[in-house]
Amino acid sequence: MASKKLLIIGFVWPEPKSSAAGSRMMQLIEAFKAGSYEITFASACVQTKQAFDLDSIGVSPIRITLNDSSFDLFVKTLNPDVVLFDRFMTEEQFGWRVAEQCPKALRILDTEDLHALRKGRQQALKDNYEFDRAYLFNNTAKREIASIYRSDLSLIISEIEMNLLKTEFKIDPDLLCYLPFMLETIKGAWINALPKFNERQDFISIGNFLHDPNYDAILFLKESIWPLIRKELPQAEMHVYGAYLSQKVKQLHNEKERFLIKGFTNDANHVMQRARVCLAPLRFGAGLKGKLIDAMQNGTPSVMTSIAAEGMFGKLKANGFIEDNSSMLAAKAIQLYTDEILWNEKQQFGFETINKRFSNVKYRHKVLQDVNKAIREIDIRRQHNFIGQLLQYQTLQSTKFMSKWIEEKNKN
Structure with missing residues (x-):
């Protein structure tokens, strides 16, 4: 036939x-x-x-x-x-x-x-x-x-x-x-090979900059969320990755504030595995968010808005925290960044979501x-x-x- x-x-x-x-x-x-x-x-x-x-x-x-x-x-x-x-x-x-x-x-x-x-x-x-x-x-x-x-x-x-x-x-x-x-099922061998809590540092956000929700999220992050996180975690850095880096995005780069625009990465898995927490403060959008999938696949717990989390977890527990105002987003990001037991628990929820919802x-x-x-x-x-x-x-x-x-x- x-x-x-x-x-x-x-x-x-x-x-x-x-x-x-x-x-x-x-x-x-x-x-x-x-x-x-x-x-x-x-x-x-x-x-x-x-x-x-x-x-x-x-x-x-x-x-x-x-x-x-x-x-x-x-x-x-x-x-x-x-x-x-x-x-x-x-x-x-x-x-x-x-x-x-x-x-x-x-x-x-x-x-x-x-x-x-x-x-x-x-x-x-x-x-x-x-x-x-x-x-x-x-x-x-x-x-x-x-x-x-x-x-x-x-x-x-x-x-x-x-x-x-x-x-x-x-x-x-x-x-x-x-x-x-x-998506492919996440196996135990992959999980065991991932960097552990103490082998990771800094925060990450990732997304195509041509997409309006991503640019708005980075602005919200820089202006309203990151100053609150930096006050409590002065040594941490915010790494922002994404394709199609425009001049208006480049202007957000500020080394003194440790808010670093990294631009396009050829290997999202690598940069996601090095980070301890993923931030996804989207204020509008639709569909499923690839950045959260990247985070869960690489064992990186996330702090996200309800728009970012929409349609992702069903009745399962999120791989982090879902909040919508800047002070709570920052507070949960700090908590997740500093609490290893909590971090490990949220990481497991991410693996469970991938395996049970996206086969x-x-x-x-x-x-x-x-x-x-x-x-x-x-x-x-x-x-x-x-x-x-x-x-x-x-x-x-x-x-x-x-x-x-x-x-x-x-x-x-």
């Missing part, structure tokens, strides 16, 4: 060393490879030096062009069984072309996180108001929910977001598939099962999703002619 073909249309090329989104994409690729899919990865984005070498794992990389009918011939010739859109913006740009050229292909949306939730929280923080439905039902939500309806199946990374889509937006659960990070074996099997079921039932699914049909019809017309107008304009 011939392998099924999967086309992934990436918003960007995967950069697993730069962002959680990059790691997530590589996990999806590995899951479909385990299901014997023949994979092509296409993107209109320019590749950076951090981009993963897809050829090295047997995935065909293809450069495509926005608002260009060359994509139509490409996708029709490839004739994929499944097309996966990386974020709703990609589905907006290419979904109508896929529907027109390959109507039998199953269309999957990987939301990465709910952009509408992140944008709404960001605006509420800016306005200094409590986040509510008025902030959630924003213009991004209208685009994102439309994209979910136009797709045959949407992959949702957080249980919180699954619940939000079903209760607030009334999305049919059959259109959604809960798929968190898919790659369990969720690889689940996503392949759900996708194959959706392929078999594609006609019935589409009949039941009338809103999706309606949006597909309307979008096909409006987006199609706008794109064709842009294409003609680009020729002149």
